[in-house]
Amino acid sequence: MPAFTIPGLSSGQDTNLIVKKLVELEAKPIRRLEQQNSFNKAQSKAWNDLKTVTTDLQEKTRALISFTAPFAMKSIVSEPEGIISGDASRSASSGKRRIEIKELATSHQISGEKTDVNKQIPAGKFKIFSGDSEKEIEFSGGTIRDLASSIKVSAAGLVNTGLVKVDGDNYVLTLTATFSGKDRKLKFEDSNGVLQAANLVGATEPADPPKELNFLPEKDQIQIFQPEKYGISSDSKPVFKEESGKKWMEIASVASFQFGIPTTEFKKTQKLNLPLLPNLHRKKK
Known part of the structure; x- marks a missing residue:
């Protein structure tokens, strides 16, 4: 052991x-x-x-305390990210807000009637409007396939095109606005009848007419401009006239005046109208 x-x-x-x-x-x-x-x-x-x-x-x-604080914009951040975007005013109070989405915005869509794929659509120009954006398309003529291809290339970013075969040789052309919301509704200017020939439903719906902004300065807002250069009196004034509710001012061919125009935001569909008497030589600043 x-x-x-x-x-x-x-x-x-x-x-x-x-x-x-x-x-x-x-x-x-x-x-x-x-x-x-x-x-x-x-x-x-x-x-x-x-x-x-x-x-x-x-x-x-x-x-809050930097020198840029009075000019800084407050941002809107959503959770999940990307649902809502935007900027808040500098005076907005910081905080969290709960938003209830009752209805999702959709993109405006227009579909045409069925059209024979071999039908020849005439050449011409037409415009497509969506919100403040517009695209002018010059179509050289051809079939509905050629038209769909032309719109796809020329109106990229504004509308999406679709061409669906329904039966036999018949197709339907569909245009869908790229951006959603009722303000992005599609409208058309089809003076040559290209879209009508393609049987596009709603193609005859015109775009909103241009908005005119008239700037007729008041008499006390107008000042003589370089009278010594043009040899005119320093107390010269333009002539204001009114007829049938329209107002304008006449400026002599040797006169020169200056006046301010208020700061205004313009959009593509707006037109600036300065009511001066036409066919007169004048110098404006």
Whole structure:
């Protein structure tokens, strides 16, 4: 049988216990260092968290106290992102708002009646309007396929075209507004009858007539311009006239006046009308 020993039997000392105690004693400095290291890590994390919070606060307060603050626009951010976009006025209060969408906006779509694929559509020009945007297409003539291709290329970004076969050699041409909403409704100017020949439903619906903005300055707003250059009196004035509800002013061919026009935003479909007497040589500033 193998020999075995009992610690402390001969010496009377429990050597195993003594060794255990010595190991624990020597390990105490290491454990203290481990505890200190854990504390340092926790402290470092706390400082980093504080730095992140204070940096965020600094960035937000900078927008309030910087010299650009009076001119900065506030943005609208939706969640999920992209549902709503826009800018808020500088006086708008920051905060969260809940918006309920009751009906989704759709894109305006116009479909024509079925048309023989071999039917020859005459050449001509026509315009397509959607909101404030417009595209003029010059069609060289051809079939409904040629017309669809011409619109697809010339009106890209404004409308999407579709050509669907319904039966035999008959096709239906469909135009869909690229942007949604009732303000983007499709309208047409088809003076040559190209779209009518293609049996496009609604092709005869005209675009809104151009809006006219009349700027007739008041008498006290007009000043003589460089009278010494044109040899006219410094107290010369244009002649204001009115007939049948229309007002205009007449300027002599040797006269020159200056007047201001109020700042106004113009759109493509608006027309500026300055009611001066035509067929007169005049200099305006």
